[in-house]
Amino acid sequence: MARKLALGLTEVSPGKDINSTTVEDLLLYLPIRYEDRSKMVEIRHLYHGVEASLDLTVRLAGGYPVRNRRSFRQRLYIFKISATDQQSTGPQVIIWWFISGPHAQQIIQYHAKRFTPGTRFVAFGKWEWDKHGTYSLRLNRPDELELITGADDEESEAENDPSVAAIHVGRRVPIYRKLGDFRTKRLREIIHGILMQIPDKGIEETLPPDLLSRRKLMGRKDALRTAHFPQEDASLDDYQNARSPAHRRLIFEEFFWLALALLAKRGQRIKESKLASIKIDDPIKRRIASVLPFTLTEAQRRVVKEIFRDMRSDAPMNRLLQGDVGSGKTIVALIAMLTAMENGYQTALMVPTEILAEQHARNIKRILAKSPYRVELLIGSLKTNDKRRLHDSIGAGEVHACIGTHALIQERVAFKNLGLAVIDEQHRFGVMQRAELRERGLNPDVLVMTATPIPRSLAMTVYGDLDVSIIDEMPPGRTPIVTKIFADNATDRKEVKHLLSRELRAGRQVYVVYPLVQESEKLDLRDATRRYEYLRDAVFPKFSVGLLHGRMKPEEKERVMRGFISGDVQILVSTTVVEVGVDVPNASVMVIEHAERFGLSQLHQLRGRVGRGAEQSYCVLLASDKQTEVARERLGIMEETSDGFRIAEKDLELRGPGEVMGTRQAGLPEFRVANLVRDLDILQTARKEAEFYVNQRKTSREAVELIKRVQKDARIKLAAVG
Numbered sequence: 001m002a003r004k005l006a007l008g009l010t011e012v013s014p015g016k017d018i019n020s021t022t023v024e025d026l027l028l029y030l031p032i033r034y035e036d037r038s039k040m041v042e043i044r045h046l047y048h049g050v051e052a053s054l055d056l057t058v059r060l061a062g063g064y065p066v067r068n069r070r071s072f073r074q075r076l077y078i079f080k081i082s083a084t085d086q087q088s089t090g091p092q093v094i095i096w097w098f099i100s101g102p103h104a105q106q107i108i109q110y111h112a113k114r115f116t117p118g119t120r121f122v123a124f125g126k127w128e129w130d131k132h133g134t135y136s137l138r139l140n141r142p143d144e145l146e147l148i149t150g151a152d153d154e155e156s157e158a159e160n161d162p163s164v165a166a167i168h169v170g171r172r173v174p175i176y177r178k179l180g181d182f183r184t185k186r187l188r189e190i191i192h193g194i195l196m197q198i199p200d201k202g203i204e205e206t207l208p209p210d211l212l213s214r215r216k217l218m219g220r221k222d223a224l225r226t227a228h229f230p231q232e233d234a235s236l237d238d239y240q241n242a243r244s245p246a247h248r249r250l251i252f253e254e255f256f257w258l259a260l261a262l263l264a265k266r267g268q269r270i271k272e273s274k275l276a277s278i279k280i281d282d283p284i285k286r287r288i289a290s291v292l293p294f295t296l297t298e299a300q301r302r303v304v305k306e307i308f309r310d311m312r313s314d315a316p317m318n319r320l321l322q323g324d325v326g327s328g329k330t331i332v333a334l335i336a337m338l339t340a341m342e343n344g345y346q347t348a349l350m351v352p353t354e355i356l357a358e359q360h361a362r363n364i365k366r367i368l369a370k371s372p373y374r375v376e377l378l379i380g381s382l383k384t385n386d387k388r389r390l391h392d393s394i395g396a397g398e399v400h401a402c403i404g405t406h407a408l409i410q411e412r413v414a415f416k417n418l419g420l421a422v423i424d425e426q427h428r429f430g431v432m433q434r435a436e437l438r439e440r441g442l443n444p445d446v447l448v449m450t451a452t453p454i455p456r457s458l459a460m461t462v463y464g465d466l467d468v469s470i471i472d473e474m475p476p477g478r479t480p481i482v483t484k485i486f487a488d489n490a491t492d493r494k495e496v497k498h499l500l501s502r503e504l505r506a507g508r509q510v511y512v513v514y515p516l517v518q519e520s521e522k523l524d525l526r527d528a529t530r531r532y533e534y535l536r537d538a539v540f541p542k543f544s545v546g547l548l549h550g551r552m553k554p555e556e557k558e559r560v561m562r563g564f565i566s567g568d569v570q571i572l573v574s575t576t577v578v579e580v581g582v583d584v585p586n587a588s589v590m591v592i593e594h595a596e597r598f599g600l601s602q603l604h605q606l607r608g609r610v611g612r613g614a615e616q617s618y619c620v621l622l623a624s625d626k627q628t629e630v631a632r633e634r635l636g637i638m639e640e641t642s643d644g645f646r647i648a649e650k651d652l653e654l655r656g657p658g659e660v661m662g663t664r665q666a667g668l669p670e671f672r673v674a675n676l677v678r679d680l681d682i683l684q685t686a687r688k689e690a691e692f693y694v695n696q697r698k699t700s701r702e703a704v705e706l707i708k709r710v711q712k713d714a715r716i717k718l719a720a721v722g
């Protein structure tokens with residue numbers, strides 16, 4: 001049994017294998033909800049719509065065929081239990097659910113065996129007064145019923161032992177998600193057993209006593225006990241919402257260790273010094289200012305100052321620059337790069353797509369055309385000879401700014417004196433890549449940029465060892481984008497066509513984007529290609545239409561993109577390769593086909609390709625009627641707001657932080673108790689406390705011990721890489 005349990009635990013305990021799971025891992029497997037069975041409702045007290053637990057005994061149970069309206073071929077059954085409560089306080093009640101499918105008969109037999117007359121069980125749910133004049137409870141999943149006696153779980157000790165049965169009824173009980181083969185009832189018995197047997201000293205306190213009293217936190221032992229078996233007088237709502245003292249304590253602890261690890265790591269970095277030494281004087285500032293194509297916004301000016309401060313310092317810069325799509329991060333990066341180049345160092349700019357690399361290279365070459373600096377593009381698809389020559393020039397220090405994709409780190413490019421590495425659209429990369437790029441240089445300054453605006457405290461934790469700068473202001477003269485959902489039908493398409501024609505005739509340009517889903521990439525590509533031909537030949541024969549996707553040869557991509565930038569191509573049909581970074585201010589309409597297939601931040605990114613000039617821009621979301629609820633909600637949010645911050649928060653709610661920030665690849669541990677969205681307030685306190693101890697490490701033994709401890713923890717160590 002222990003082995004089976006351990007196996008189940010490996011699935012919920014990140015970084016653990018079957019040999020390293022412990023009793024504590026099991027104790028950290030917290031209930032998903034709680035049921036108050038201390039006051040089981042009696043049948044005579046039921047009323048229509050009440051949600052209640054009843055302690056029942058089976059009178060009769062069996063399966064009956066019913067007519068299936070949806071399908072004639074497949075038989076549909078109802079499994080029905082009639083039951084009374086222990087004191088027979090009222091007429092029998094009915095519990096029922098549907099069974100269908102090829103194995104319906106076997107399933108019925110199985111349940112009939114479980115619910116033989118006389119079996120005692122607990123039923124929880126919403127009771128209804130049905131048309132037969134009986135209270136009935138319809139279940140979606142029959143394993144919501146919990147047997148107190150009977151055929152379930154041969155291993156269970158409850159069968160005839162009333163003291164074991166007392167674990168499950170007559171009190172508040174925890175409900176667990178199934179763990180391996182173990183259902184909630186069995187888990188409850190096992191965990192109850194452990195908590196009874198484990199001596200008080202068996203659960204070690206991990207947090208310092210003065211921290212506990214400062215933050216009024218519950219002791220670890222009590223927290224683990226009551227998180228499973230709440231006291232009878234506590235508010236069960238607090239438990240359900242993970243706001244009980246027990247939950248708060250366990251959540252705090254998880255955040256505290258992570259924050260401590262990240263801050264300790266950062267402290268270490270600040271102690272290291274970079275080899276580059278950067279001075280920023282007035283002549284340098286003047287030379288930089290002279291190439292800028294526009295005046296910086298207040299926010300841009302502020303973050304440039306923060307970056308300058310880092311660059312002047314002896315410790316390497318490790319800064320995250322956050323700014324919504326279109327807020328003007330590129331120019332800030334360029335200023336930092338110029339500063340390093342003015343000081344005689346090489347710079348690298350890494351981006352996630354070749355199209356974006358090409359665009360940045362083109363722009364930066366243009367801006368620096370009159371400067372002495374050599375700017376080169378390094379992407380995977382370069383010809384071998386060209387690449388070799390480029391590698392040589394980089395190694396010789398002849399290339400001053402190297403702009404590229406992953407190729408920059410994959411190909412082990414050896415810089416002569418890399419002083420600054422910039423990573424654009426950081427959320428597309430992981431922490432490891434940041435670390436690798438850093439290794440290419442002399443402990444260089446690192447600036448990472450992202451348009452995924454996430455709450456600041458969350459950013460601090462996820463990107464832990466980074467300092468954060470925020471551009472919270474758009475360049476002047478922008479008109480808000482009009483966003484509208486259209487259905488995928490003839491009327492709506494006509495309206496869209498109308499809008500496009502009007503904009504095109506006014507000299508503006510248009511994107512039409514298709515999703516590219518991995519499993520059916522070929523099909524999707526054919527879709528996009530066909531649509532391109534259709535638009536070109538049948539719908540807009542008078543305008544020039546271009547096609548762009550990731551499978552094209554680099555020269556072709558470059559040609560189409562150049563055409564779009566120069567305005568020769570008026571309609572660009574594309575896959576999501578234009579999602580990040582592409583900047584063509586004359587484009588005024590973004591049409592997104594199958595918008596329901598995109599995630600929120602992707603939609604926001606795509607929409608950010610337009611609205612880059614003063615003219616009115618539009619975002620058209622074409623969605624088929626077959627939308628899931630979540631997709632509908634997503635599109636609604638897009639219509640409602642263009643605030644990247646709000647959109648990111650919604651995205652967090654809908655998808656969770658792991659997905660949104662690529663934290664899984666970034667190496668952030670999955671939390672067991674904590675939830676980054678729900679528990680932000682606790683995260684903030686935990687961070688403050690972690691700071692307190694890191695600052696004390698020179699004078700306090702305790703702080704040193706805590707840091708040592710966290711540095712040994714493999715799960716947390718992983719998060720602090722980079």
Ligand code: ADP
Pocket residue numbers: 294295296297300323324325326327328329330331451475476581583585612
């Ligand atoms: P992002 O932050 O999404 O990378 P970009 O750097 O691509 O944004 O900038 C978006 C657009 O705004 C570009 O066309 C850029 O030239 C323009 N821009 C950036 N900063 C300013 C500014 N201070 N004044 C005017 N236009 C600006």
Ligand code: MG
Pocket residue numbers: 329330424580581
């Ligand atoms: Mg950008």
